[in-house]
Amino acid sequence: MIKAITGTKDILPSDISKWYFLENLIKKIFSKFNYKEIRTPIFENTSLFARGIGEATDIVSKEMYTFLDRSGESLTLRPELTASVVRALIEHSLEKKQSLNKLFYIGPMFRQERPQAGRYRQFHQFGAESIGSNDPLLDAEMIIMAFDILAQLGLKNLEVKINSLGVPSEREDYKNVLREYLKSHLSNLSEESKKRFETNVLRIFDSKDERDIEIMKHAPLLINYLKDESLSHFETVKSTLKKANVNFSVDSSLVRGLDYYTHTTFEIVSKSVGSQSALCGGGRYNGLVKELGGSDLPGVGFAAGMERILLACENENVLSIPEDKIDLYIITLDKTKSELSYNIAISLRRKNLTVELDYLLRSVKAQMREANKLNAKYVLFVGGEELKNNEVVLKNMLNSEQENISLNEIEKLIKKIGE
RNA sequence: GUGACCAUAGCUCAGUUUGGUUAGAGCAUCUGGUUGUGGCCCAGAAGGUCAUGGGUUCAAGUCCCAUUGGUCACCCCA
Numbered sequence: 001m002i003k004a005i006t007g008t009k010d011i012l013p014s015d016i017s018k019w020y021f022l023e024n025l026i027k028k029i030f031s032k033f034n035y036k037e038i039r040t041p042i043f044e045n046t047s048l049f050a051r052g053i054g055e056a057t058d059i060v061s062k063e064m065y066t067f068l069d070r071s072g073e074s075l076t077l078r079p080e081l082t083a084s085v086v087r088a089l090i091e092h093s094l095e096k097k098q099s100l101n102k103l104f105y106i107g108p109m110f111r112q113e114r115p116q117a118g119r120y121r122q123f124h125q126f127g128a129e130s131i132g133s134n135d136p137l138l139d140a141e142m143i144i145m146a147f148d149i150l151a152q153l154g155l156k157n158l159e160v161k162i163n164s165l166g167v168p169s170e171r172e173d174y175k176n177v178l179r180e181y182l183k184s185h186l187s188n189l190s191e192e193s194k195k196r197f198e199t200n201v202l203r204i205f206d207s208k209d210e211r212d213i214e215i216m217k218h219a220p221l222l223i224n225y226l227k228d229e230s231l232s233h234f235e236t237v238k239s240t241l242k243k244a245n246v247n248f249s250v251d252s253s254l255v256r257g258l259d260y261y262t263h264t265t266f267e268i269v270s271k272s273v274g275s276q277s278a279l280c281g282g283g284r285y286n287g288l289v290k291e292l293g294g295s296d297l298p299g300v301g302f303a304a305g306m307e308r309i310l311l312a313c314e315n316e317n318v319l320s321i322p323e324d325k326i327d328l329y330i331i332t333l334d335k336t337k338s339e340l341s342y343n344i345a346i347s348l349r350r351k352n353l354t355v356e357l358d359y360l361l362r363s364v365k366a367q368m369r370e371a372n373k374l375n376a377k378y379v380l381f382v383g384g385e386e387l388k389n390n391e392v393v394l395k396n397m398l399n400s401e402q403e404n405i406s407l408n409e410i411e412k413l414i415k416k417i418g419e
Numbered sequence: 420g421u422g423a424c425c426a427u428a429g430c431u432c433a434g435u436u437u438g439g440u441u442a443g444a445g446c447a448u449c450u451g452g453u454u455g456u457g458g459c460c461c462a463g464a465a466g467g468u469c470a471u472g473g474g475u476u477c478a479a480g481u482c483c484c485a486u487u488g489g490u491c492a493c494c495c496c497a
Contacts, residue, residue: 305497
């Protein structure tokens with residue numbers, strides 16, 4: 001048997017309504033904030049992600065699905081979408097058509113990691129990018145939108161964490177301070193963190209190793225090395241969130257693994273899922289557009305994992321999806337009349353009714369059971385004595401009332417079902 | 420990439436500890452329960468190479484090894 005690739009999942013018809021529900025909510029909230037959807041290709045030139053996300057990041061160095069196409073070009077299935085959106089913006093000069101572009105997206109992403117709860121190799125993200133302004137109100141807007149979507153789903157066990165990474169020069173200065181502090185503790189750090197000391201010293205804050213955590217507790221904090229401009233940016237984000245009633249905590253260890261972040265970073269975690277608890281994350285990326293060959297435009301954005309969100313919804317039992325139902329099930333009494341049933345079904349469907357009928361030549365009892373299973377509001381009996389008078393029988397499945405209707409009065413039937 | 424645990428019907432699981440007839444249940448599916456009428460109920464049917472391959476044994480779903488797949492955690496991230 002050929003099976004789905006490791007880490008990929010089929011979304012079956014029995015699950016699709018919760019995806020529709022989530023997608024519709026996302027589109028609704030983004031449109032209230034006047035964000036427009038953008039759809040970019042599933043694959044891009046490998047160099048886009050290498051430059052955009054950062055060569056040294058885990059995503060680029062060991063998680064991307066990269067392959068050569070038939071002409072020998074290196075392509076990569078998108079592992080995230082910020083780089084693609086920025087590429088599209090530059091390629092189509094969107095910033096020249098309007099100085100602030102507010103964009104959102106929904107779609108599959110690909111990363112070759114070991115699957116576990118809330119983590120797949122093909123997974124779905126939605127997210128937003130706002131490119132063209134350094135206004136901290138937009139940083140806050142990202143967090144508010146993400147929070148509103150999660151809150152409107154009914155999720156409760158949420159924690160909003162924010163931090164500021166300042167600008168690159170501040171961060172470089174701080175890294176030196178941090179390295180100075182860590183020098184004396186170097187031998188006590190975990191093996192992983194010893195490597196990070198060289199490659200990306202900030203990431204030591206992310207460590208779950210007890211020894212590392214103890215050492216980092218007393219480490220100098222980046223926030224104390226930010227200059228006035230960065231601090232006031234961060235203050236505005238915080239006060240804006242407070243006014244919008246979004247509870248948050250400042251988490252100085254929130255460093256995040258993508259190279260492009262500046263100033264605000266944030267994450268919303270849920271206690272209702274497994275260890276992959278970050279439902280969404282994002283931040284400001286003021287250097288990215290220029291890095292990818294565009295003009296020097298500031299930007300801010302976030303992405304959210306849809307599988308994780310649905311998992312949290314399931315665990316908190318908050319989604320109330322109405323059960324599927326159909327307007328009418330047509331039951332054919334005489335098998336010789338199935339063509340008539342079929343024709344009635346077609347014409348009623350064209351009148352905007354949801355209609356089903358039997359294709360398996362089953363007994364009347366079996367057809368009734370099927371109608372019941374499909375939650376049919378009405379059932380129509382076609383055949384027998386009534387048909388000799390050019391009539392069909394309409395049955396209301398809720399109160400079991402039946403009435404004869406002439407085939408010449410189909411409009412009456414539509415009206416009745418539509419009520 | 421590292422580690423732990425798991426694999427029996429479409430689904431959820433008994434049976435494996437202590438090897439011994441024809442591998443079971445519930446749900447789901449299908450067919451009936453008197454002419455042409457659902458849900459509840461009742462009866463019956465169908466559905467399994469016990470993940471795959473090898474080994475031990477008179478005998479393997481059960482013990483051993485390998486492989487494959489899955490789950491969870493590390494790592495990383497959404």
